[in-house]
Amino acid sequence: MPAGHGVEAATQDPAGISGWLDHPPRMGFFTDTSVCIGCKACEVACKEWNQVPEDGLNLTGMSFDNTAGLGADTWRHVAFIERAETDSDAGFRWLMSSDVCKHCTEAACLDVCPTGAIFRTEFGTVVVQEDVCNGCGYCVPACPYGVLDKREGDGRIFKCTLCYDRLSDGQEPACAKACPTDSIQFGPLDELRERAQGKLDQLVEAGHPGAQLYGADPGDGVGGAGAFFLLLDEPEVYGLPPDPVVTTRHLGEMWRSAGLAAAALGAGIIGAFVGSRR
Amino acid sequence: MNQTRITTEGLTNARPGREAPPGSGRPTGSADRERRRGSRRRRPAEAFRSYYGLPVLNPPVWEAREIAGYFFLGGLAGASSVVAAIAQRTGQRSVVAPAKVAAAGAVTLSLAALVKDLGRPTRALNMLRVLKPTSPMSVGTWVLSCYAPAAIGAAGSELTGLLPAVGATATGVAAALGPAVASYTAVLISDTAVPAWHDARREMPAVFVSSAASAAAGVGLLACRDSDAIPLRRLAIGSAAAEIVAEQVMERRLDPAVAKAYHEPKPEKLLRASRTLSAFGAAVALLAGHHRVGRRVAGTALIAASALTRFGIFHAGMASARDPEATIGPQRARLAS
Numbered sequence: 001m002p003a004g005h006g007v008e009a010a011t012q013d014p015a016g017i018s019g020w021l022d023h024p025p026r027m028g029f030f031t032d033t034s035v036c037i038g039c040k041a042c043e044v045a046c047k048e049w050n051q052v053p054e055d056g057l058n059l060t061g062m063s064f065d066n067t068a069g070l071g072a073d074t075w076r077h078v079a080f081i082e083r084a085e086t087d088s089d090a091g092f093r094w095l096m097s098s099d100v101c102k103h104c105t106e107a108a109c110l111d112v113c114p115t116g117a118i119f120r121t122e123f124g125t126v127v128v129q130e131d132v133c134n135g136c137g138y139c140v141p142a143c144p145y146g147v148l149d150k151r152e153g154d155g156r157i158f159k160c161t162l163c164y165d166r167l168s169d170g171q172e173p174a175c176a177k178a179c180p181t182d183s184i185q186f187g188p189l190d191e192l193r194e195r196a197q198g199k200l201d202q203l204v205e206a207g208h209p210g211a212q213l214y215g216a217d218p219g220d221g222v223g224g225a226g227a228f229f230l231l232l233d234e235p236e237v238y239g240l241p242p243d244p245v246v247t248t249r250h251l252g253e254m255w256r257s258a259g260l261a262a263a264a265l266g267a268g269i270i271g272a273f274v275g276s277r278r
Numbered sequence: 279m280n281q282t283r284i285t286t287e288g289l290t291n292a293r294p295g296r297e298a299p300p301g302s303g304r305p306t307g308s309a310d311r312e313r314r315r316g317s318r319r320r321r322p323a324e325a326f327r328s329y330y331g332l333p334v335l336n337p338p339v340w341e342a343r344e345i346a347g348y349f350f351l352g353g354l355a356g357a358s359s360v361v362a363a364i365a366q367r368t369g370q371r372s373v374v375a376p377a378k379v380a381a382a383g384a385v386t387l388s389l390a391a392l393v394k395d396l397g398r399p400t401r402a403l404n405m406l407r408v409l410k411p412t413s414p415m416s417v418g419t420w421v422l423s424c425y426a427p428a429a430i431g432a433a434g435s436e437l438t439g440l441l442p443a444v445g446a447t448a449t450g451v452a453a454a455l456g457p458a459v460a461s462y463t464a465v466l467i468s469d470t471a472v473p474a475w476h477d478a479r480r481e482m483p484a485v486f487v488s489s490a491a492s493a494a495a496g497v498g499l500l501a502c503r504d505s506d507a508i509p510l511r512r513l514a515i516g517s518a519a520a521e522i523v524a525e526q527v528m529e530r531r532l533d534p535a536v537a538k539a540y541h542e543p544k545p546e547k548l549l550r551a552s553r554t555l556s557a558f559g560a561a562v563a564l565l566a567g568h569h570r571v572g573r574r575v576a577g578t579a580l581i582a583a584s585a586l587t588r589f590g591i592f593h594a595g596m597a598s599a600r601d602p603e604a605t606i607g608p609q610r611a612r613l614a615s
Binding site: 135 | 295296297298299300327328329330332333334335336337338339340356357360361364365367368370395396397398399401402404405407408410412413414415416419456457458460461462464465466468469470471472476479480481482483484486487490491494495509510512513516517520595599602605606609610612613
């Protein structure tokens with residue numbers, strides 16, 4: 001595998017390069033956080049449709065967000081950011097954002113999965129096959145966004161499927177369907193990117209200097225995300241990494257270091273024994 | 279309330295829906311809003327921002343005993359196979375059988391630990407469905423699948439004296455694959471988003487193979503006769519020194535926000551103990567390696583030091599995965615530069 005690319009080259013046709021000959025356009029999410037009202041309908045709809053188990057009935061005590069983050073049993077997570085702001089009427093500002101698997105163009109989870117359980121669908125999305133996954137857990141720390149996790153009591157890894165079953169039937173994903181403000185928009189990725197750029201221009205013009213697209217750039221560290229966002233502040237404020245890079249971009253360099261080390265090991269042991277032949 | 283009117287010309291006074299910019303619904307005068315925008319200052323540069331201090335990554339779900347234990351045992355096995363094959367060539371007979379048995383035993387325990395750590399151990403053979411060059415775990419599984427029978431066969435033939443030709447081939451195969459078994463695990467943990475592992479990717483293989491050589495030297499020192507001790511003492515001193523140096527270089531080249539994971543209480547304690555034991559083991563091998571007791575002390579110290587290194591690095595990775603600053607800090611710095 002050439003250095004700098006995972007199984008997915010830096011192409012915008014991940015389904016095609018994964019071997020789908022005749023496939024539909026790449027589908028994705030545009031999550032426009034500027035109109036998110038934090039209702040969590042997406043979280044509920046996702047759980048209902050995908051029969052995702054309860055993820056803990058806990059109060060975090062930090063904000064209205066009692067979900068805390070994505071995991072095996074949380075495939076949509078609405079972040080609530082409550083920030084003191086001296087220049088607003090209320091004295092503080094609320095940012096809300098519904099986080100989800102990014103369905104990366106260059107997906108680390110897919111690259112490192114040793115069983116082939118994680119695969120690229122014809123829609124260009126990334127899905128874990130429940131009947132193949134053996135719970136080795138390699139994808140969990142490989143993901144730069146902290147999306148995948150092991151389900152307690154089950155042992156396998158779960159994450160957002162971008163409602164693969166609904167897509168195959170011509171339906172939109174449950175979260176997008178349920179979103180009352182169209183904060184979660186589903187569609188062909190190139191259309192979404194265009195629409196997102198328009199909305200960003202509008203926000204910048206209206207005086208929101210912090211507004212930015214996140215994951216929409218095919219030149220970024222994951223080759224662009226299939227699920228991208230319009231944020232009103234820096235990504236890390238929402239719990240997102242500011243500049244994630246797919247770990248397999250450095251795989252060639254790592255194998256070279258390991259090859260050198262392996263050679264040094266052999267040479268070192270031979271060296272220790274040389275001259276001691278009796 | 280919805281104030282949209284339906285007229286013959288279409289909708290009038292329609293709400294903007296998802297096109298609405300934030301703040302547009304506020305019941306304040308537009309002049310007031312303009313003034314407020316004018317006064318909007320950029321937030322003063324803060325050192326570090328995160329989502330309520332929560333981790334960005336999901337930490338590895340691996341158990342320390344199984345996975346760090348495997349890194350240690352796999353290293354011990356891989357390097358011991360090389361030692362066994364070379365000692366056989368150069369005539370240190372007292373080392374050959376113990377090194378082969380140690381390799382076979384360690385790789386057997388490794389396989390058990392790896393299967394036990396799976397979420398679905400009954401699906402262990404799913405690892406052999408595919409060979410994926412992009413997955414170090416897949417590559418490693420196949421290397422291990424070739425290495426384990428060779429190491430076990432070499433030990434079996436050595437102990438029973440049966441099938442000497444097969445035993446010789448197995449010894450050669452195990453020695454050829456040993457360095458791969460000892461080093462691929464460094465790639466495996468570096469090929470993650472965990473900052474303390476990924477950012478140390480250049481040095482990690484050096485740390486792992488020197489730790490592996492140290493463990494194998496320890497096994498050799500425990501087993502060998504006086505007359506065969508010299509090469510093992512050399513190997514012990516060299517690998518212990520390399521292990522200490524490589525681990526220090528690795529830590530020092532890291533971004534401070536990432537390196538601090540290696541100084542969390544647990545990894546710090548483990549790595550310090552490892553350094554102390556490595557230095558002690560090397561010193562004893564140098565000064566008292568000609569005595570049986572000295573070799574036993576040095577060998578035990580080096581094997582323990584090797585295991586402690588792996589557990590220390592494992593726990594440093596866990597700590598850095600849980601620390602949002604380790605993830606965000608270097609990425610933010612990269613964007614700023």
